[in-house]
Amino acid sequence: MKMDHFSDKLGLVLKTLVLSRTGLASALNVDKSLVGRWAAGTVTPSEHNLAKLTRYIASRVDGFTMLDWEKDLTGFARGLGVEVEISASDAGTQTGLFPAAIYKEGLRGAEMRAEAYEGFWRTTRPSSDVPGCYLRDITMVRRREDGLMGWYTGVEGERFEGWSLLLGHQFFSIGWDPSHGTLMFAIFNGVARQKAEVVEGLSLANLRDAGSSPVCSACVMERIGELSGDSARDDAHFDAQVRGLDPLVPASEVPEEIRAHLAQTISDEVPGMMRMLFTTSMARGPVLDPLGAK
Secondary structure, three states: OOOOOHHHHHHHHHHHOOOOHHHHHHHHOOOHHHHHHHHHOOOOOOHHHHHHHHHHHHOOOOOOOHHHHHOOHHHHHHHOOOOOOOOHHHOOOOHHHOOHHHHHHHHHHHHHHHHHOOEEEEEEEEOOOOOOEEEEEEEEEEEOOOOOEEEEEEEOOEEEEEEEEEEOOEEEEEEEEOOOOEEEEEEEEOOOOOOOOEEEEEEEEEOOOOOOOEEEEEEEEEEEEOOOOOHHHHHHHHHHHHHOOOOEEEHHHOOHHHHHHHHOOEOOOOOOOEOOOHHHOOOEOOOOOOOOOO
């Protein structure tokens, strides 16, 4: 069954029926986090859950059937009895956040290079709370159903999910943790042509102090695994990796190369500025031996 833009269609359903994600989860007897993943475009419903969702909508919208999911977004909206105008900048999940030109470039970048970044990653960055130690988290990068790259990061009970846009040699990420009401942003130096094995950049998020102080961190991401191609299996693996992660590690457990690279991100010329210069980037593809084997 065609499931293009399912998350957009679900958003229309919630707005049309004046229904919250929690309300829908209760009506379908599923966990609210699952509905959250549907709405975010992380996963699409199983056939069983899609059938339950369809029956629920049909109980409130005359004539609604499983066939409505196969319509484009405009036709789907009409099936709900509403009219919407779908512009280029609104064509994906909440893409009104992006100008149309940026959204289209993000789609083009994902089409050409998403496979080079898809997979599981471990991020290392200096701890802002414990001097001399480093923080780690787990990130999953995966192509979304709307064509953009999805960004999923977890550490110590926090789960951020959102988008990554491949623009030029960098990819820009934005994510949110709906449980804590916080956002994170990141800019990474990317890898040209090769499959990315290491990338690095700057992330901006909030501390867990009383004022949720903003903090900018230099970070290095190392590939630690590949996607299986099964979304449910990959989600379970991501959750297991996050749960099993020791987020705070001593400097002795971080390679000297990474520690030295993170230390040089503070600008001596401009106090208070942090930067990841492309000219000294650690971002790279696979390391090859002299015979060309990995």
